[in-house]
Amino acid sequence: MAETNTVTIRGVSKAFGRGDAAVRVLHDVSVDIARQEFFTLLGPSGCGKTTLLRLVAGFEIADSGSIRIEGQDVTHAPPFRRPVNTVFQNYALFPHLTVEQNVAFSLEEQRLPRDQIRQRVGEALEMVRMQTYARRRPSDLSGGQQQRVALARALAPRPKLLLLDEPLSALDLKLRKEMQIELKQLQAEAGITFLFVTHDQEEALALSDRVAVMQGGRILQMGPPREIYEAPTHRFVADFIGDINLLDGEATGGGVRVAGGQTLPVQVSRPGPVTLAIRPERARLVAAGTGVMDATLVHSAYLGTATLHKLQLASGGDFLIRQSDPVQAAPEKGSRVGIALPTDALQVLQE
Amino acid sequence: MTQSDTLRRIVLMLPALVAILLLVGAPLGLMGWVSLLEKGTTAGVDWGSAPSIGNYQRLVWEEDFDGTLILNTNYLVIFLRSVLQAAVTTLLCLMLGLPVALWMASLSPTGRAVMLLLVTIPFWTNLLVRNYAWLIILREGGWLGMAVDALWPFGPVQLLYNDVAVAIGLTYSFLPFMVLPVYSVFEKFDWRLVEAAHDLGATRARALRRVILPVAMPGILAGSLLVFIPCLGAFVTPALLGGGKTLMLGNVIQMQFGPSRNWPFGAAISVVLLAVMLLAMTALALWRNRRSA
Structure with a gap:
C-alpha cells in the first residue's frame, strides 16, 4: 500500500538529563503529516516543538516511540541518512563558503557530476531570487538574503520534507510578512512537505494547512487554522491564539x-x-x-x-x-x- | 582636522612610539649594525671596525687559503635541519593539540576552566627544569626507556640525544601555544554548523574536513606560527635532549654570543633568521588574503 503520509510520528517521548534531574520535554506525541502539507508546530518556548523537529531531523534520538519518513523507519538514523533538510533558526550558513558553495554543499556530498551541481545550484538560487549574489559570502548579506540562501541550500537536494525552525523570527516585521508569502508560494511550487516550527500564532494561522498547538511536551489541539482559532478545545489554546x-x-x-x-x-x-x-x-x-x-x-x-x-x-x-x-x-x-x-x-x- | 588636534594626537601617541622605538626598534637596529662589524679581540664586537657584509658571506662561503671563496654548506644544513625540526614539531603539536582543543571546547564551563589551567600549568615551571625532567624520562634506565625496551624486541633503544628526543621535548614545550589559539576558535565555534553539515548529508569525517577545519583555520594558522617560529630559534631543548650532537640555529647563535665570542656573526645569523620568518609570515598573510577575497 502506498504511503500517503510524509511523516508518521508514533508515541514519541524524549527526556533530557539523567536520573532525578531528567526533564521530560515530549510526552507520547503522535503526528501524521500528509504529502505536500504545510504543517506547523505552534507553542511558547519550552513547549517541546523544537525538540520534536530535531527528532525528525535526527539531531536528537527519541527515548521511545517511532518516526517514519515516507514509510521508512528513521527513528535511529543519523541526520545524514534522512531524506530531510532543515532551515535553521539563525540560518547556520557556512561562513567560509560563498553563497553558491553553500547551496552546492549537499550536492557535492551526493557526489553529483559537476555540470549537474552547477545547474541545480542555479535553479535553487533562482527560486529564491539570489542568483546575482552567488559569489558573495554570507557575512556580506542582509538577514533576509541569508534567509533566502538558507532556504535554497535546504531545497537544493530536493528533500521529501523540509523542516523550518523558526526561520523568520530573526527578521523585522515587514520582511517577515514578505517572506511568509514567499514561503507559501515556494512550498506550492516545490511541492514539498513543510514542517514549520514557530511561536508566532499569526504566522502559524496565515501559513499552515494544519496547526498543532503544543504545551508542556504535549499536543493539545491539532487542526486547520480556522478550527484552532474558532473552536479551541483547551483554555491554553484559546488564550495563546489571539x-x-x-x-x-x-x-x-x-x-x-x-x-x-x-x-x-x-x-x-x-x-x-x-x-x-x-x-x-x-x-x-x-x-x-x-x-x-x-x-x-x-x-x-x-x-x-x-x-x-x-x-x-x-x-x-x-x-x-x-x-x-x-x-x-x-x-x-x-x-x-x-x-x-x-x-x-x-x-x-x-x- | 585642526592643528591642535594633530598635536594632541602626536602627544597621545608619544608613549607608545617611544616604547616601540626603544624596546623594539633600537635593539633590532643595534643587532643589524653589529652584524656588519668585525669581532673584537677581547670583547665580542670591535666597535671601530669598518662595516661590511663579510659575516653574511661567511654563512654560505668560506675563504680558502689563497683568498678564493668556496661553498660552505655547514650552516645551510643546520638551517634546513632547524626548519625541518620546527616543521615536524609544528605538525606533532597540531596532531595532538587539535583533538585536545576540540575536546576542551565540548566541556562544561567548569571543565573548560580546569583544562585551561592544566594546559597552562607547565608555564609556571622553568623551561630548563622541564627539559631536565624529560632527560630523566628518556635516559637509559628511565621509565620510558625501560617500557620501550620491554616492548621492542630488537635490542635496547636509544631515546635520548637524537632528533626524536628533541622533537619530543619541543612538542611538549610548545603544545600549549597550539592548544590555546585553536581552543579559542572552537570555543566561539557555532556547533549548529556541524548539524547543518550533517543535515546536508555530510558524515562526521566529512563535516570535520569541510566545516570544522576550515572554520578553525585562523586558529590553526596562529597556533602553527606560535609553535614554528620559537621552535626555529630554540636552543635549550636541542642542547639538552639533542646532546649537542644535532645543532639547531638557536644553538649556533647562542654559541657565537657565548663560547665563540663572535657577536657580529651571531647577529648576522639572527638577522637572516628574522628575515626568513618575516618572508614566511608575509607569504602566509598573502595566501590567506587571496583565499578570503
Missing part, C-alpha cells in the same frame, strides 16, 4: 449559567463548572438590558479597521469586544452597555 474572553459558568440541564448573567443554551455533556470562550469580534455591543449580561464600558480604542471596547463585568473581570462596524458611534465611557453572545460563537473549554 484575544479571547473567558467566562466562568455552571453547566446545568438547560445550558450554562454564566456568573452574574443568564443561562445560555449551550450543550454540555455533564453538569459542573465550565469555562466559556468567545472571540472579541464575535461578541456584540448592545443596549443595556437587551444582551446576555450588562457591563460598564471602561475604554474604547479606535484601531482604524475596528474599534476595541474594554468592558468591566459585574464579577470584576474584563471583557473585550472588537466592533468592525465603523458607522456605529461608541457609547460614552462609563456608561452601562449590554453584551450579546451568539450561541454558535461560544466554545466550551477543557482546562
